[in-house]
Amino acid sequence: MAKINWKLVDASEQIMGRLCSQIAKYILLGEHVVIINSKDCVISGRRNMVLAKYVHLRRDIRNLSNPRRGPFHSSRPDTFLRQKIRFMLPKNQRGRDAFHRVHVYIAGIPKAKKNKYLDSEPIVFQNASAERLSRKYVTIADVCSNMGWSGESRKHFI
Template identity: 35%
Template sequence: MANGRINRPAGRNSNTSKQEVVIRTDRPIVVDATNHIAGRLASNVAKLLMQGHRVSVVNCEKIMMSGTRSNQIKEQREFLEINSIINYKHGPVHYRRPDTLMAKMIRQMLPYDRKPSGKEAHQRLRTYIGSPQEIKSLEKIQFEKALIRKTASNYTALGELCRIIGWTE
């Protein structure tokens, strides 16, 4: 104790701890989802959203689902059978479009029901089938760790899976 002050080491509660500087702009971060694995892409996008960025995901129909094609179709069809006995409105909503399926995957990786910051982060997300005209001119990024590593024949495209479960373009 010198001059009436307590010397504390810099730790978790100290003001001198390292803080990440995030630069926010009005332009969204545009992610080209072609040949990305769905779960890995969703976790990376969720991290960007929680940091306060606006994120737009384009080409959602070209996202790849890992696992065999027959197993993916079987899982989706089993999910479609889940419903409420009392009223269908009480059961889970069964999305069939690739962009809404991807938005739901990302939402499940955010603290959507637990914290207001999760809801705010989800509001900064936009998902698209294809690439809309206003986003075509912006620079698109890809996550190297989320890209597929094997040939595309080992994966199932989300657009193809959605057509099987009832998506009509």
């Protein structure tokens, strides 16, 4: 089996939408991508507007009469970012195969997986940097904590 060449992306201080679209293009071309620091990725906009949008998606869809009613939005930063990448992929077999080529971690790479990504090549997306924003933004960790995520449950993986 051939060795997989992983591309390493640090999501800290990166704009979520721009980052996800660039990564979606990369994985559709057959690249394998690992994303670290997903909790530090940012969403542009005023804090109260962004939080209201995502909290509404999480809380007001399901109800007691039909708890299986979706769509379902994750409250963990790694699966939250991974889901946004999935939304940007085609809804066919090519998109499903590409989705398996992306791995996302909340902070750093877990100790058990370090050997898998030893020779990963770091890539930086210049157009996704949060320095471009002249306005306010919110981190994914802040959004997810308002949706019900508690960061304490994942400390043993870092």
